[in-house]
Amino acid sequence: MFHLRKPKSYRQFLCLNPFMRSVSLLLFLAAFPIFGQQSQMEKASSLFAEKKYGQVKTILQDEVKRNLSFEAKALLAETHGNLREWDEAIDLYEELVAQFPNNAELQFKYGGVMARKAEVGSRVKALMLVGKIKKSFLKSANLDPKHIDVRWGLIEFYTTVPAILGGSTAKAFQCAKELLKISPIEGHFALAYLYDLENEPQKAQENLMKTVPYFKNLQSVKRNQLNYLIGKVCSDFNLDLENGIERMKTYIQDYGVKDGVPISKAYYQMAKLYRLKGDRKSASIWIKRALQSDSKSKLALEERKIIDML
Numbered sequence: 001m002f003h004l005r006k007p008k009s010y011r012q013f014l015c016l017n018p019f020m021r022s023v024s025l026l027l028f029l030a031a032f033p034i035f036g037q038q039s040q041m042e043k044a045s046s047l048f049a050e051k052k053y054g055q056v057k058t059i060l061q062d063e064v065k066r067n068l069s070f071e072a073k074a075l076l077a078e079t080h081g082n083l084r085e086w087d088e089a090i091d092l093y094e095e096l097v098a099q100f101p102n103n104a105e106l107q108f109k110y111g112g113v114m115a116r117k118a119e120v121g122s123r124v125k126a127l128m129l130v131g132k133i134k135k136s137f138l139k140s141a142n143l144d145p146k147h148i149d150v151r152w153g154l155i156e157f158y159t160t161v162p163a164i165l166g167g168s169t170a171k172a173f174q175c176a177k178e179l180l181k182i183s184p185i186e187g188h189f190a191l192a193y194l195y196d197l198e199n200e201p202q203k204a205q206e207n208l209m210k211t212v213p214y215f216k217n218l219q220s221v222k223r224n225q226l227n228y229l230i231g232k233v234c235s236d237f238n239l240d241l242e243n244g245i246e247r248m249k250t251y252i253q254d255y256g257v258k259d260g261v262p263i264s265k266a267y268y269q270m271a272k273l274y275r276l277k278g279d280r281k282s283a284s285i286w287i288k289r290a291l292q293s294d295s296k297s298k299l300a301l302e303e304r305k306i307i308d309m310l
Contacts, residue, residue: 041071048075051256053082070096078109082257086117097136104144111136112153112258130165133157141175146182148223151175155190156260159197169198185214189229208233215243227251228261228269235269241277248273264293268300271307280310 044059060076077092093110100106114133118126137157140150154175161167176194180187192207211233221227228251234244251259252266267290274283287307290300 041069041075044072044075048079051082053079057083070100074106077113081109081113081116084116084120084257086113086120089113090117101139102143104140104147104150107136107140107143108147108150108153111140111150115153115157116257127165130161134161134166145178148179148182148186151179151182152186152190152223152225155194159194169194185211185218186223186226189226208236212237212239215240221247221250224251224254224256224259225261227254228259228266231266231269231273235272235276238276241273245270245273245277262294264290264297264300267293268297268303271300271303275303275307275310278310280307283307283310 040059040063044056044063047053047056047059056079057076060072060079063072064076073092073096077089077096080086080089080092090110090113093106093113097103097106097110111133114129114136118129118133121129134157137150137154140147141154144150152175155172157166158168158172158175172194173191176187176190178187179190188207188210192204192211195201195204195207211230215230215234218230227247231244231248231251234240234247248266248270251261252263252270255263255266267286271283271286271290274280274286284307287300287304290297291304294300
């Protein structure tokens with residue numbers, strides 16, 4: 001290890017000959033490379049929080065070339081995902097799970113970006129990814145018995161994939177029951193979702209109503225989609241409207257590519273919540289946004305008629 005000798009005085013350091021000044025400066029910088037690295041990562045993290053993903057990508061692509069840190073690669077992978085660059089995200093997560101196979105969150109995100117690619121890609125490519133998606137989700141669930149997101153991912157997998165490829169309503173219900181033990185509110189939302197798919201509206205409604213007692217004591221919400229679901233229940237049952245509005249606002253503010261419900265539906269729910277509250281002006285603003293986002297939405301078009309009649 002090199003050690004810089006402290007000069008007797010600052011003036012003496014300045015009086016070193018040019019060659020020695022250069023060597024001393026290089027040694028000083030080499031001794032503290034982490035400063036530049038932290039600065040770039042901090043800048044990238046800050047921009048990521050502001051959803052300026054294009055700028056984050058520019059910074060991190062250079063950063064990853066210079067430095068193969070876990071943090072840089074993981075943030076770049078998530079950035080590619082937010083930019084819907086599924087192939088690039090898959091490649092990075094593939095490297096990361098190979099390096100850290102027992103990281104439940106990485107396994108979940110790897111399965112997640114593959115699932116999104118399967119949604120938008122060709123049927124052939126989707127079929128090629130099914131096995132990998134299932135394997136990644138199951139490994140994540142086994143590694144972390146309390147991982148909420150991956151159990152929702154498995155529910156989506158089991159209810160959308162044909163039985164011949166691994167789809168299973170029974171396994172989806174099993175995941176919902178696991179969620180019920182981890183988080184009762186998440187579990188009841190999952191059961192309501194599944195009963196709705198099974199065309200059992202009464203059981204779906206019963207489970208939705210069972211979520212209501214948890215609303216007031218729910219402090220922080222890690223999964224943004226939960227904000228949408230709470231807001232929707234407040235809208236559907238015309239209850240706790242202020243809380244519903246705040247939850248839906250949070251969903252819109254924090255909305256990202258990983259949130260499954262389109263932003264247009266959140267705008268529609270905001271319009272409905274304000275209409276139920278009797279605030280015609282705010283309802284009109286939000287229904288306008290909903291229709292700008294999805295001009296063919298039947299629900300939004302019907303809601304606009306109701307609002308106009310106020």
